[in-house]
């Protein structure tokens with residue numbers, strides 16, 4: 001693929017000796033309107049050096065540049081020199097690149113040899129996997145895929161919340177009021193009920209709290225009964241989580257959650273002691289973070305028990321030692337900002353310069369549209385129910401649109417789940433958003449179903465012909481405005497993926513794919529593809545095939561499936 005940007009830099013470099021290639025590259029802009037060109041070089045900075053107006057400089061540069069095969073127009077406009085890529089060459093290069101690289105188009109090797117940990121989902125055992133957890137799961141899954149696509153060696157970790165005093169309480173509640181059969185049948189709702197009951201009863205009977213602590217202590221001391229019950233709670237919870245992960249196409253490389261660090265904390269506490277950062281406060285150990293404008297962090301309670309933050313510090317040390325990570329990414333709600341600031345600061349105070357490679361990737365809240373999903377008091381919305389409802393609703397829509405469809409169940413699952421995932425990744429992750437069924441399942445709006453439908457439509461055009469689709473086409477037939485929109489979009493795709501990775505922001509890809517689907521549908525509307533003119537047909541089919549390829553790659557990076565028919 002010709003690197004057109006590099007060509008622009010090379011040309012400019014001949015006329016501007018005062019700036020390095022890197023500087024020129026950083027200065028290049030994209031003109032607001034593609035009719036003005038593909039690259040714009042602003043001359044405002046040069047005005048100071050040459051003591052001339054930017055317009056005059058732009059004019060001088062533009063007029064002295066010789067003809068160049070790669071650009072059909074190089075001209076001054078205001079204080080800019082604008083470069084328009086020679087369209088047939090542009091089309092040829094892009095199509096050739098997409099069709100030869102196929103599902104690897106946009107991938108790269110920039111991450112080769114670098115280990116990146118992406119920690120996401122991390123639900124709490126014996127608690128519902130609710131609609132709030134979907135954010136971490138879906139955003140993290142996509143980030144993991146994006147890094148992988150760019151050659152990083154990723155390690156997806158589910159840091160399960162499977163440890164802490166609450167498990168002592170749960171054991172007590174189960175022993176007093178629990179029923180094995182019930183827990184087996186409906187694990188999480190039953191465990192949740194026991195947990196709630198514990199807190200209600202503990203208000204009148206404070207000795208329950210002591211009992212809970214005692215049972216957690218037993219768990220820490222590896223008491224057989226405590227261990228057996230805890231393990232069982234963990235197992236049945238995981239079974240439930242796994243059903244959801246399966247629907248979402250999500251998998252992990254490691255399930256090392258909080259309990260995994262139970263025997264590793266002593267060593268890390270000793271490291272902190274050696275660095276003299278632990279202070280005693282009313283019998284407990286804290287790290288004073290006043291000098292860093294943060295509240296003190298409680299690291300060990302006065303009864304010797306450890307906390308959530310102790311396990312995070314220990315986990316980070318373990319991960320560095322085990323994976324020697326390049327980046328250690330945490331996809332966790334912005335409500336935990338303070339927690340992350342505290343423990344990452346503590347890692348720094350422990351003398352680990354890799355503290356700066358621990359990255360908290362926060363996200364905002366999901367609100368539920370009034371009346372959309374029943375949130376009666378005391379009842380949480382289970383993610384599994386949301387996904388199931390999405391699948392059911394999708395099934396109804398598809399039955400009307402395409403009554404003869406094969407594999408209705410599978411398609412409804414791909415589209416229903418995809419719709420929820422797509423909506424989740426449509427907005428900048430830090431924004432709070434409101435979950436709305438109408439928005440999620442609209443086949444016309446900027447939604448998952450719309451993009452998947454566009455993908456299926458492109459495939460159905462291709463199935464109607466037996467012409468071999470390749471890059472051997474007359475690209476001068478493809479230089480109109482609507483087609484060029486697709487070409488420019490495809491050309492930007494690799495840079496878009498890199499941008500999404502740098503910002504840990506999958507919505508950048510979502511946006512790109514919506515634009516591509518819209519451009520494709522305009523193209524499809526304006527240009528009949530299966531025309532009699534073989535040359536034109538072949539050229540247009542190459543556009544269809546290329547757009548289809550990149551839509552699929554984009555959706556795959558978001559964690560979605562792409563049904564061939566819907």
Ligand code: ARG
Pocket residue numbers: 119122123124159160161312330332
């Ligand atoms: N289990 C926690 C929760 O549901 C999230 C864990 C986030 N990850 C971490 N390393 N602290 O709130």
